[in-house]
């Protein structure tokens with residue numbers, strides 16, 4: 059396995075960052091996960107735009123997006139695989155031990171892991187912890203993801219693959235690594251970005267391609283939605299067949315099935331939509 063680290067490719071065993079890297083000590087970093095099919099990244103331009111937005115939001119130096127593109131190409135070339143999870147990580151770099159950032163420059167890592175296609179439907183739980191729609195990090199894809207680690211572990215314990223959060227005012231927000239959609243009276247709805255969710259790239263494409271509405275929804279919409287589905291880079295559009303104790307028999311239902319098909323067709327037409 060070859061990894062890109064700060065300007066060049068390295069063997070996995072020799073790719074090393076400092077134990078004082080601010081990404082490690084305080085979670086001062088941002089990341090992107092990009093799907094790569096047969097060595098070709100999907101929607102890379104949108105991922106790089108969001109990387110730059112997250113960097114600005116954290117006050118990190120503007121990433122050199124040409125270098126990031128070169129790094130992605132080099133890592134994909136060096137590690138051929140059918141379905142890959144390309145991971146771009148960009149941190150505050152070598153820093154003092156507190157929350158103040160050092161001046162040695164950022165750390166850039168691009169790595170790749172092999173993955174398999176997700177099942178067409180899955181189970182989710184809701185968790186009592188909230189997403190903060192008014193925080194300094196709201197909407198940024200930062201490496202401060204420990205809340206997601208805790209929630210996803212709870213989901214795994216309960217036989218689910220995703221945990222859905224409300225925000226601080228009890229509205230449906232998002233999952234640990236996905237956005238959520240519901241079908242009500244044949245129409246598709248998803249929480250607006252103002253709910254505090256990440257502006258998911260799959261979410262944006264799904265809204266564009268299915269005509270889904272961005273609607274403030276209470277968390278308990280999950281008790282009555284006709285269909286529920288998730289979107290994310292590695293899930294694409296994935297139906298939900300159970301929310302907590304509520305079974306949604308027949309998932310994927312007709313509206314979700316159509317959304318899955320439209321997504322697959324449009325994504326196959328254009329690798330960088």
Ligand SMILES: Cc1ncc(COP(=O)(O)O)c(C=O)c1O
Nearest residue numbers: 235236237256258259260290291
């Ligand atoms: C918190 C969170 N919400 C939503 C998503 C889905 O975003 P995308 O479709 O860009 O993968 C992610 C990304 O994995 C995420 O980390």
